[in-house]
Amino acid sequence: MDYSVLLTVYKSDNPDYFKLSLESMINQTVPSNDIVVVKDGPVPETIQNVIDALQKEHPEIHPLQLERNMGLGLALNEGLKVCQNELVARMDSDDISLPTRCEKQLALFEADPELDIVGCPVKEFVGTPDNIVGKRDVPLDNEAIHKYNRRRDPFNHPTVMYRKSKVMKFGPYGNYRKNQDTDLWIKLLSNRCKAANCPEYLLMFRFDEGTYKKRKSWVNTKLLIEIRKKAWKSGYCSFADYMFVACAQLGIYVLPEGFQKFVYTKLLRK
Numbered sequence: 001m002d003y004s005v006l007l008t009v010y011k012s013d014n015p016d017y018f019k020l021s022l023e024s025m026i027n028q029t030v031p032s033n034d035i036v037v038v039k040d041g042p043v044p045e046t047i048q049n050v051i052d053a054l055q056k057e058h059p060e061i062h063p064l065q066l067e068r069n070m071g072l073g074l075a076l077n078e079g080l081k082v083c084q085n086e087l088v089a090r091m092d093s094d095d096i097s098l099p100t101r102c103e104k105q106l107a108l109f110e111a112d113p114e115l116d117i118v119g120c121p122v123k124e125f126v127g128t129p130d131n132i133v134g135k136r137d138v139p140l141d142n143e144a145i146h147k148y149n150r151r152r153d154p155f156n157h158p159t160v161m162y163r164k165s166k167v168m169k170f171g172p173y174g175n176y177r178k179n180q181d182t183d184l185w186i187k188l189l190s191n192r193c194k195a196a197n198c199p200e201y202l203l204m205f206r207f208d209e210g211t212y213k214k215r216k217s218w219v220n221t222k223l224l225i226e227i228r229k230k231a232w233k234s235g236y237c238s239f240a241d242y243m244f245v246a247c248a249q250l251g252i253y254v255l256p257e258g259f260q261k262f263v264y265t266k267l268l269r270k
Helices: 015-026 045-057 072-082 101-111 142-148 164-170 180-190 209-215 218-233 239-254 257-267
Strands: 004-009 034-039 061-065 087-090 117-119 122-125 132-136 161-163 195-197 203-206
Touching: 004 015, 004 072, 015 034, 015 045, 034 045, 034 072, 045 061, 061 072, 072 164, 072 180, 087 101, 087 164, 101 117, 101 161, 142 195, 161 164, 164 180, 180 218, 218 239
Parallel strands: 004 034, 004 087, 034 061, 117 195, 122 203
Antiparallel strands: 087 161, 117 161, 122 132
């Protein structure tokens, strides 16, 4: 079963992290015949050199140059347009997929042709992949995923493999500076897309202190509340669901960063 890989890179990304990320998708046990690398605006020579060097050995890498930085959501939409296959595996430019990630996800699609989205839990690391600092679990079956999505994201975005046709029909990604994936999951699941998560940890998620600061921002807080409010107004979730998210996000924004760390590490993570 053929599948495409979709990732974006932009000028501020770490070229060493990007190289590891791209190589992890090249070296899958079931390799892709179409790896779309969206350059979200001009990139420095260090990043371009990574792409050029790997493309020489792997012609399945297909760079797509955008004239200007459009942001993650819109850049992914442009990449989706040129993906050659119905199944598309997402990837971020600083995480690391385990070699069997796509093989395991493809097996779920083969076992259940009605599936539209497949993700997995992740292990979070700082610095090197052997320095694991946490795990981010997700619900596994379709019913649990739909229920979970009323208040929280049921997928880790860089882990998902989804059907291009469904994303283009019911999505695609919204023009948000943050939380584009939250908006997409609501769009897909509210249109009864079928989903699953592999039980295995198939991706290493890069985590650092900056991750807390990105999440503890008014832009992140405001956009997430707006997205959840839109879901409530559309009838997708209840007012109680919306208020739960709004109060939780405002609490995380207002309270000290140490409280945010406690919530993420002790309450929301293993």
